[in-house]
Amino acid sequence: MTMAANPQIFTFLGILTTAYFLRRLVSFIWLYYLRPSSVNKFIYGKEPYALITGASDGIGRATALELYEKGFNLILHGRNEAKLTKVISEIKATAKGPSRDIKYFIASADSPEVDFQKIADEFRQLKVTLLINNVGGSNGLRSEKVDGYDETELLCDIRINALFPFYLTRAFLPQLRSTGGPVEVIFVGSQSADIAIPRLYTYAPSKAFLHRLACCLNSDEQFWTPSNVRFVYWNVGTVVTNSLRETPGLFYPLAAKFAKSAVARIGCGKERVTPYAPHAFQQFFVGLLPESFLLKYAADTMKKLIEGFEKRVD
Numbered sequence: 001m002t003m004a005a006n007p008q009i010f011t012f013l014g015i016l017t018t019a020y021f022l023r024r025l026v027s028f029i030w031l032y033y034l035r036p037s038s039v040n041k042f043i044y045g046k047e048p049y050a051l052i053t054g055a056s057d058g059i060g061r062a063t064a065l066e067l068y069e070k071g072f073n074l075i076l077h078g079r080n081e082a083k084l085t086k087v088i089s090e091i092k093a094t095a096k097g098p099s100r101d102i103k104y105f106i107a108s109a110d111s112p113e114v115d116f117q118k119i120a121d122e123f124r125q126l127k128v129t130l131l132i133n134n135v136g137g138s139n140g141l142r143s144e145k146v147d148g149y150d151e152t153e154l155l156c157d158i159r160i161n162a163l164f165p166f167y168l169t170r171a172f173l174p175q176l177r178s179t180g181g182p183v184e185v186i187f188v189g190s191q192s193a194d195i196a197i198p199r200l201y202t203y204a205p206s207k208a209f210l211h212r213l214a215c216c217l218n219s220d221e222q223f224w225t226p227s228n229v230r231f232v233y234w235n236v237g238t239v240v241t242n243s244l245r246e247t248p249g250l251f252y253p254l255a256a257k258f259a260k261s262a263v264a265r266i267g268c269g270k271e272r273v274t275p276y277a278p279h280a281f282q283q284f285f286v287g288l289l290p291e292s293f294l295l296k297y298a299a300d301t302m303k304k305l306i307e308g309f310e311k312r313v314d
Contacts, residue, residue, distance in 0.1 A: 032277040038267030042129040043071045044181045049128045053077040054135030056084050058241035062259035073101040079108045109135045109164040110156040116171035131185045133165035138203040146201045161206030176229050183229045187214050191237045197298045233272045237279035250278050
């Protein structure tokens with residue numbers, strides 16, 4: 001009787017496994033290839049604005065252009081006024097469609113002196129329906145162990161990647177709740193937060209913080225004191241920018257290509273989403289690898305990157 005039952009058990013497990021992967025496949029195809037974009041649901045009322053931090057370059061700049069063309073007015077953040085005003089001029093000159101308003105503010109994300117409430121008050125009268133916490137960065141690719149950094153350097157990364165988006169979102173929350181319609185707050189994370197990569201002592205943990213922050217804020221705004229604000233964590237892989245130079249390819253998209261895909265995922269209803277389909281595909285198969293192999297591969301890859309970076313600097 002036991003032997004007769006075994007084939008049935010294995011058949012049942014096989015059916016469950018097939019159903020699980022089939023569901024994942026259908027969900028993947030729907031999210032990236034069939035589902036219509038929901039970004040337009042955040043364009044409502046008089047002059048809706050999208051606020052994007054770290055908009056002077058890379059993902060932030062490309063996302064700003066994409067949202068501007070979709071119909072949003074913009075509030076852009078950067079730390080260099082000359083660079084940011086140049087980006088604003090370029091967006092207005094190259095964007096398709098009618099001209100819209102673009103405002104900006106200057107703040108160093110690594111500074112302990114940022115007055116977040118003052119920033120929020122400056123734009124208090126505007127209807128902000130999207131807030132994209134894109135600003136991020138690190139001390140760069142360096143070979144030192146964690147005790148080779150001083151406390152100021154370590155805290156700098158944590159301020160940029162975790163504290164700046166946390167405090168900025170906190171300052172804007174009362175305003176976001178009063179828009180009279182749906183609002184989405186996005187924290188731009190990194191796939192490095194899911195892998196134990198050597199030498200990313202502050203960057204990867206800070207991005208992991210953003211994921212849990214989005215989850216906690218969502219729970220609070222949805223179940224404890226219900227409001228119109230939802231929070232999303234973008235799990236981002238490698239994107240080719242001026243600060244991360246790789247040869248563009250399927251898994252290494254240019255910022256403009258990534259931004260188009262990311263904007264299409266806005267409003268998809270997921271609390272955590274990988275905005276770019278090849279990154280999601282990559283992440284799925286990486287998750288199937290043995291942890292020991294993955295850790296060694298990550299360490300070897302990081303070592304080569306640091307060695308290459310240090311040679312270019314020298």
